[in-house]
Amino acid sequence: MRPQTAPPRAARIATWTYFGLNGFAVGMWVVHIPNIEHATGITHSTLGLLLLVLGGAAFAGMQVAGPLVDRLGQRRLVPAAGVLLGLALFGPGFAQTWWSLGLTLIALGFANGSIDVGMNAQAVVVERGYPRPIMAAFHAMWSIGGAFAALIGAATLRAGVPTPVTLGAAGVICVVVSLAVSRFLIEATAEEHEEQEDRAKPPAKLVWALGGLAFGLMLAEGVANDWAALQFRDILGTSVSTAAYAYGAFAVAMTVGRFLTDRVAAVVGPAAIVRYGAAMAAIGLTIVIVVPWVPVSLFGWALFGLGLAGGVPQLFTAAGNLDPRAAGALMARVVGLGYVGLLAGPALVGGLAHWMPLNFAFILPVVLCVLTFLGAPVLRSRSSVRS
Template sequence: MTATLPTTTAPPIADRRLLTSTFAILGIVMAVWGARMPAVQAAAHLGPGRLAVVLLAAAAGMVAGLQAGGRLAHRHGPSRLLVAPTVTFAAALALLGQCRTLPSLVITAVVFGAAHGVLDVAANSSAVNVQQAYGRPIMASFHAAYSLGALGGALLAAATAWLPHQVLFAAVGAATALTALAALPVVRSATHLDHSHDDAPTSDHRPARTSRGHTWLLGGLAAACLLAEGAAADWASVHLRSLHSSEAVAAGAYALYSCAMALGRLFGDRLTARYSPTTLVRTGAVLAAVGLGTGLAIGSAPAALAGWMGLGLGLSTAVPALITAAGRGGARTVGTVTTIGYLGLLTGPAAIGALAALTPLPTALALPAILAATVAAAARRALEPR
């Protein structure tokens, strides 16, 4: 079975390049912010509890931004939301580097998270429209750009560790804002692809009616996938250290997971077109569940590294496929599905920590494997609704 999409006119190459850079920018900024978090903590003299408040503020802002972004993109079209939130996102990053008190960090973190949320919905909804215009799967390539951007941002932060974090944040923020402003002409020309707002005329691109249950199913599966991503980010290295690995090997666990996910997304569109989204997501989710489960069961460092790589490769195309399915219901559905998904990312690591307090760590880390199996079981119902 081959996944096909209806075409309209010539593929909007400039729009695709714009969105590829937008996804890459999201990855770069978030990686730089996360990698230099200890410097932010030290500059404001924050203990772990107060740092958690800052992170909670950013998460709350992001959830609010995701919901607002869905409504705004539904009403005005997602491409109109690509520039202003990017500039706000960039300015907030630069300001976070200057904050020296908890209140200033909390306020700025809320703005940072909200801009991230709005931009995330706008980028994904615009990606659905551009994919529709191309007439073939390209969503995974956008998410690959995010993964590669995050990898590049992490490398940039490591290479500039000698720089004060406020200088790095200001430089990345300025470059991001200038890139967004330079893209204004392309954004203006991209508005013709916005078919998801209320005033859209009846056409083949008009959003299909999506039931509340189907929206929640898509969101739940996205949450399962992003919980696994959060688990890899926060617990993969801890898992390797518990197996008596060196710090270098432990640190490499998440790097291998990220590289496997980026690799899967780079080839994901081609495989989706050949085998269908359902087949690819189900096969990948089985690989993720079996790979991580086997790595946890064997309990050796090489098996664990292979397991985390299997998790990243197996789930690499799941979120792009779920976002594509959500896009059939318009930007508001994308916003809802993305919000539910990010709740999995934000709460997952804490849930695993709570389980680890009650059970051995490998048992707690079986949660992502179980959820990957759930994704495999529910993929057809989610991606091929009646």
């Protein structure tokens, strides 16, 4: 254990800012999807294919950005990705055809994947300067950024502000803020690299294990994002306005949970957070499946969100600390596999829903949460904890 120096507070605030900015940018795109769909004249099915293009570009951005983080450092990569994200945000608002929208979404997805890996790698470096876990709070800031985007987007849409103007303004904010806070970012110290020289290279199976756990947890999160409201409307027969509370309960519980996770992780350790959080999530979604009563189902979605809140940040921290010399590349694999789960979950549940009631299709994420519960002790490996 190396001696503790003063915590890098400025870098912590800057990293918070990038997480919030990323959530804000993604949220601004999401709330304007209906307007963009109308402006380009595309169908729902075409939009679905273009969203897959967006996801594929994000995955590619992660795999490119990972090695670049290790080669160029976070202080160069993260601001550059933030600027690229801001510039890419202009595109969808000006798209008039399916192919022009597709091109802009390739740029948007690539930039989003790049900043995702870069800011998580920076968060790991910042966390090493603290005597306690702080990763989950960064992820909570991403949720806060998305909430601000929803509020601002709703206000501008209600006021009739043209989509290109709103997305353009959001893009300018991303560029300006990314450049303004970049000087506060930090790099891994030479001492940290020297410490790693005495440690064995992390086994590939450990990296894949962390990625598999991230896949399962983020698949479950994706299911809640896309199907929670529909479960209320189609299975419980609620109104559309009431159905919105299902996702709201999940999202609020997850955000609150992420702000609380770090303090709990400091006491019980990351393996316990992942393991018992997955168990809590499995219980919550099981309640949603078997209890057809709105108040209890709301509780189930909230418990599901609370259980999922802390797991992914622990996995990203573990990946980033496996080898500081290759932290970006290792995180790109784990973050990338998690992102694949986030994209795949809604589609897989949608396919199962063709053959069974929607709530029964939720058995898939329940099973993955149970498998995560069983696999979480991998975080106790000496290779996956900080020195």
